[in-house]
Amino acid sequence: MKVDQKGHTITIRDTQGNVNSFLMTVTEQYKSFEKSNIIIDLLMHKELSLNDIKLFIPISKQHKKAKKSFVVVADDFDYNAAPNRLIVVPSLLEAHDIIEMDEIERDLGF
Template sequence: MKVEHKGHTTTIKDTESSFDAFLEKVTSQYNSYKSVNLIIDVTHDKSFNLSQLKQFSDLAKTHKKNKKSFVVVAKDIDFNKVPTSINTVPSLLEAHDIIDMEEIERDLGF
């Protein structure tokens, strides 16, 4: 797991050999990240699938309740089948764009 801090956003990249190990680390260390916008980057995991993405659902909901953004960056999944509760995009640039838009919405009181 590689963690990068940039301004008001933290990016966590999956470098684990298994998704379950990565999810366990993110979940167990969540309190360290609950006060910043969070990007979960799983693009290096070629076997990442929709069922694994859905396992982030509880974390995403909790993070949004704290008025922070939670975005997953994944490739090679069917974005039409992604649950609406999890912001999912194919690139880091789009993840940062989503966070910027959500920050503006929060500033405007939406």
């Protein structure tokens, strides 16, 4: 797992190659990330299933309750099949853009 911080956003990159163990590591260390927006970078995985993506729903719900953004970046994925409760995008740039829009909405009181 590799962690990069840029402003109010932390990007957590999977370097383990196993979605389940990566999620377990993120969950164990969640307290150190909970005050920032989170981007989960799964770009190294070329064959992600919908079930792999759904594993992140509980931590995403918890993070959104704290009024922070949670975005999953996955390449080669059917984004229309993504659950409504989870934001899944194809690039890190798009993830940062979504977080920026979320920040603006929160600042405006939406």
